[in-house]
Amino acid sequence: MTPMQTPMTPEQRIADALRLVAMRLERVLEEGRRSTRIDANDLHETLLSVADEIDPPVSEIGPDFE
Numbered sequence: 001m002t003p004m005q006t007p008m009t010p011e012q013r014i015a016d017a018l019r020l021v022a023m024r025l026e027r028v029l030e031e032g033r034r035s036t037r038i039d040a041n042d043l044h045e046t047l048l049s050v051a052d053e054i055d056p057p058v059s060e061i062g063p064d065f066e
Helices: 010-030 040-054
Strands: none
Touching: 010 040
C-alpha cells in the first residue's frame, strides 16, 4: 500500500489510525511535551484522537462538505 492510498478495509483503516496516533504520541514524548505516565484523561484524549482519525468530526470537514 502506498502512503497516499486509502486503506481498503475497515481493519486497515483502524490500524492506520492507531499507528498515526501512536507516532504523534511518540513524537510529543520525545520532545518532552508529555509525561510517560498515563492517567484516565490521557487515555481519554488518546482514544478520542483515534476516533477522530477514523471518523473526523463534521466541524473539521469544512463548510464545502455538502
